Amino acid sequence: xxxxxxxxxxxxxxxxxxxxxxxxxxxxxxxxxxxxxxxxxxxxxxxxxxxxxxxxxxxxxxxxxxxxxxxxxxxxxxxxxxxxxxxxxxxxxxxxxxxxxxxxxxxxxxxxxxxxxxxxxxxxxxxxxxxxxxxxxxxxxxxxxxxxxxxxxxxxxxxxxxxxxxxxxxxxxxxxxxxxxxxxxxxxxxxxxxxxxxxxxxxxxxxxxxxxxxxxxxxxxxxxxxxxxxxxxxxxxxxxxxxxxxxxxxxxxxxxxxxxxxxxxxxxxxxxxxxxxxxxxxxxxxxxxxxxxxxxxxxxxxxxxxxxxxxxxxxxxxxxxxxxxxxxxxxxxxxxxxxxxxxxxxxxxxxxxxxxxxxxxxxxxxxxxxxx
Amino acid sequence: xxxxxxxxxxxxxxxxxxxxxxxxxxxxxxxxxxxxxxxxxxxxxxxxxxxxxxxxxxxxxxxxxxxxxxxxxxxxxxxxxxxxxxxxxxxxxxxxxxxxxxxxxxxxxxxxxxxxxxxxxxxxxxxxxxxxxxxxxxxxxxxxxxxxxxxxxxxxxxxxxxxxxxxxxxxxxxxxxxxxxxxxxxxxxxxxxxxxxxxxxxxxxxxxxxxxxxxxxxxxxxxxxxxxxxxxxxxxxxxxxxxxxxxxxxxxxxxxxxxxxxxxxxxxxxxxxxxxxxxxxxxxxxxxxxxxx
Numbered sequence: 001x002x003x004x005x006x007x008x009x010x011x012x013x014x015x016x017x018x019x020x021x022x023x024x025x026x027x028x029x030x031x032x033x034x035x036x037x038x039x040x041x042x043x044x045x046x047x048x049x050x051x052x053x054x055x056x057x058x059x060x061x062x063x064x065x066x067x068x069x070x071x072x073x074x075x076x077x078x079x080x081x082x083x084x085x086x087x088x089x090x091x092x093x094x095x096x097x098x099x100x101x102x103x104x105x106x107x108x109x110x111x112x113x114x115x116x117x118x119x120x121x122x123x124x125x126x127x128x129x130x131x132x133x134x135x136x137x138x139x140x141x142x143x144x145x146x147x148x149x150x151x152x153x154x155x156x157x158x159x160x161x162x163x164x165x166x167x168x169x170x171x172x173x174x175x176x177x178x179x180x181x182x183x184x185x186x187x188x189x190x191x192x193x194x195x196x197x198x199x200x201x202x203x204x205x206x207x208x209x210x211x212x213x214x215x216x217x218x219x220x221x222x223x224x225x226x227x228x229x230x231x232x233x234x235x236x237x238x239x240x241x242x243x244x245x246x247x248x249x250x251x252x253x254x255x256x257x258x259x260x261x262x263x264x265x266x267x268x269x270x271x272x273x274x275x276x277x278x279x280x281x282x283x284x285x286x287x288x289x290x291x292x293x294x295x296x297x298x299x300x301x302x303x304x305x306x307x308x309x310x311x312x313x314x315x316x317x318x319x320x321x322x323x324x325x326x327x328x329x330x331x332x333x334x335x336x337x338x339x340x341x342x343x344x345x346x347x348x349x350x351x352x353x354x355x356x357x358x359x360x361x362x363x364x365x366x367x368x369x370x371x372x
Numbered sequence: 373x374x375x376x377x378x379x380x381x382x383x384x385x386x387x388x389x390x391x392x393x394x395x396x397x398x399x400x401x402x403x404x405x406x407x408x409x410x411x412x413x414x415x416x417x418x419x420x421x422x423x424x425x426x427x428x429x430x431x432x433x434x435x436x437x438x439x440x441x442x443x444x445x446x447x448x449x450x451x452x453x454x455x456x457x458x459x460x461x462x463x464x465x466x467x468x469x470x471x472x473x474x475x476x477x478x479x480x481x482x483x484x485x486x487x488x489x490x491x492x493x494x495x496x497x498x499x500x501x502x503x504x505x506x507x508x509x510x511x512x513x514x515x516x517x518x519x520x521x522x523x524x525x526x527x528x529x530x531x532x533x534x535x536x537x538x539x540x541x542x543x544x545x546x547x548x549x550x551x552x553x554x555x556x557x558x559x560x561x562x563x564x565x566x567x568x569x570x571x572x573x574x575x576x577x578x579x580x581x582x583x584x585x586x587x588x589x590x591x592x593x594x595x596x597x598x599x600x601x602x603x604x605x606x607x608x609x610x611x612x613x614x615x616x617x618x619x620x621x622x623x624x625x626x627x628x629x630x631x632x633x634x635x636x637x638x639x640x641x642x643x644x645x646x647x648x649x650x651x652x653x654x655x656x657x658x659x660x661x662x663x664x665x
Contacts, residue, residue, distance in 0.1 A: 053558050074564035086555035090577030099573070100563035151563070 002187030009059035034202035079148035273372035296343035437630035447618035457615030476541020501539030584653030
């Protein structure tokens, strides 16, 4: 359950500070929608507008096909988990979880049954009589989620719920949230600035920047086919490499001019981009290529259509364990390549690198929009 | 807290520590000596007071002076001790403290959690209220009290103290509630709680320290007030501070220092008691913003 539709929502603060410039999102039932973007992009404002904690200055919010613009937060059939957990400090865990049910005058037997279910689901049975200050960060997080689940709402709203946890706990809670979502079968709207959280949790991601949705799609779609330079740079770690290069067209088709140290060469553009790039002879474009698409030379791949070989001087190496990152310079731009550790050369040495352009993307340097 | 205190102690050289304690003991003596003189004088008979040994302990301690001060000493024309005026002050201070504190709490709640257009300006204007000297409002207030027929009544005096105290109580509660995360209120709103439910169930239970601070402050201010009492009341309606002044200034031959001292102590006891009972919260409440509970 929990169909959310956001239609042309605007928000302007005071003196024409426009923080939301027309947001449109439609979810289907039982989706995990992520609002992700850098701080100040408007994602938290949008969440507050969905919750009814802030009023929009234009547009509509529908929850389960019911227009909720004029409803107060309590009547929207939502539950929210806050970054600071916002557990009521004077109440025990039990009272915290039951507070909303009590206010809504849910009968006692039903309240007790809900409490039992929620406590069992989140394994917090043994904490019920404790006060929030007697709990660890992870336990508080569970209780906050429990309080939301107890309400059995049509829509869950999560406001950066994991950002106060340490790295290990965050990964654990991420898995639990995902499992939880599969169990409760309700739409979740989840705000985060962490693109890894966005990728791992979401099945629909809205990448936001500057009060607008830059791209709305599945995690893989957004990763493989970013709509513009911002999305391409924001999603993925380490970031996609952006190499500015000039197009030259000859009888073999469009090529990308590359300068590595004192060497100049032309790298033939991949098939999927040929048509678009041929029209830009002599112009500059930005080649976007992810680090894992530049690797050490693998003989098995050499025959593939869009692979190109190139030798470059290694600048820095960063071993990460499973892979080693190699930094080179192309067209005066730092480029990160991801290679198998034993293949990595030392800084200063020359290394043969395999560029897989099959998934390379191209952007217009002025509009920053995708062109191929 | 206690751990930090401990570490400070163990890192301070012995000589410095002795010096600090010497200064503290001296300061304590300096401030306690007048109190000591007042207490022992109130326990002496008049003959003994006239022996002139100001600092010596009473030879035969007696509560006669206390009894006289309470029930038969003369202030002005009446000779019924300070007890009537003591109860006047009690009847004044309890409603005035409770009402001004309650309003301050709600004001502070609204100014931090239900902010409205211009609420910051409103708060700034209210702050100015804390700087208005008593003397400035005497005449207009006397005029208002006359208009609403509350002149020379305890109720009128309660009203004056409530209005004058609002600026302070609002300031205290506003500064306390501003440290309580707004997300708590948002969470309660989504849980379905309304304006007063949030106040009662979420904010009040964590407000004990600031209530103590405000109550001590208001109690001390109102109980010790002399000016409003002397201006807006007369005769049998006087609060105890005014009565004490009259008692001491009523000259019927010999000055009865022991009775004066006993009366002064009676006048001071309630504030002392409030500090003893709620004092530990006072310091805690003043620092409550920095240490989240």
